Amino acid sequence: MRRLLLIDDDEQLAAPLAAFFRRFDCELVSATTPSAGLALLKEGGFDAAILDVMLPEMDGFELCRTIRKHSDLPIVMLTARGDVMDRVVGLELGADDYVPKPFEPRELLARLQTVWRRSGSRGTTAAAPAAGPRLMAFDGLSLDLDRRQALRQGELLDLTGTEFELLVMLAREPHKVFSRDEILERLRGHAAEDLLTRAVDILVSRLRKKLEPLDCIRTLRGVGYAFAAGPAA
Template sequence: MRRLLLIDDDEQLAAPLAAFFRRFDCELQAATTPSAGLALLRAGRFDAAILDVMLPEMDGFALCRTIRHESDVPIVMLTARGDVMDRVIGLELGADDYLPKPFEPRELLARLQTVWRRSGDRGTAAAPVPAADGRVLRFDGLVIDLDRRQVLRGELPVELTGTEFELLVLLAREPQKVFHRDEILERLRGQAAEDLFTRAVDILVSRLRKKLEPLDCIKTLRGVGYAFAGGRP
């Protein structure tokens, strides 16, 4: 059974949402304040955290930043206005997806299932990459294990969110191919991209580059898109 953590100060939201998720073998626990939510998160393992943007004590963005510093649990942000900047900021801080309020529980479930498919199993210790495997992409200073969803920069594991990993794999599977922003967003989200949200791709690339430093294997073609430029060993 998957365990979900909802942090939302709307006390009327948790009960019907929990009842809905039970039908799909998911247990939902709820907290109405960030401090209570963080305590639950630190006390037990969760498969996803669902955060409202408008919260007491600290807003959802600050809470997302705090969680991301401590955990790589998948995060879905709830934005009351569906504001584009809310969504972009949430992605920039490490959220895996966003959903405007009001929302249908089935859509939230679908978003979570998509995040889980992208993320694979998280929180497991890094295992050595096998010496020879068709499911391993190898470049100078970088190894990408597709089955373990593990990335090594030199000998060091790189902690990526599910979306960051999928972006890296997308680019690395076809080195030197230029991917347009809309194409990247469509491939990652599995649906047609909206021009308003293509900035999210720039944010994801920026985060990924920082985690891969000092490697410089993602190139920008100004006004066009991105390409992977890692050399083969």
């Protein structure tokens, strides 16, 4: 059974959501404040966290940043419908996906399942092995798909799950140009929204900074991005 942690100050949300998730062999544990949620996370045993943006003590963005300092636990943010900046900021801070409020529980479950598929074997249900090589080596960069690790000139990089997935996706097909919409659809598991293509630019910019001084990602203005690292010597 998968265990989910909901951190949302809406006390009316947890009970019906927990009842829904039980039908799909998932246990939902809830907290109404970030401090209570962080205390539960320290105990471990969770397969994903669901964070509301509007919270007491600290907002969901700060909470996401705090969790990301110590954990690569899958995170889904609950954002105000139509507030594109909430979604962009959440992705920039390392959230794996977002669900706009109000939402259908089935949509939230579908987003979580997509995140679990992308993130390998996190959680209680093993994922199918990814296709292709399990080790990828390039000039100054190596990717270990089983351990979900990236090494830049021998140094382990601190990548979020989404950053790692983007890097692997580009590296699997060097020099192929991926459009922003294609990147969003592959990473999110659902059709891209035009207004969210900016999130791809933010994600690529953040990944490039972590890869410096390597220049692995090429931009084709107005078209998209391509992996440009050469083969390992």
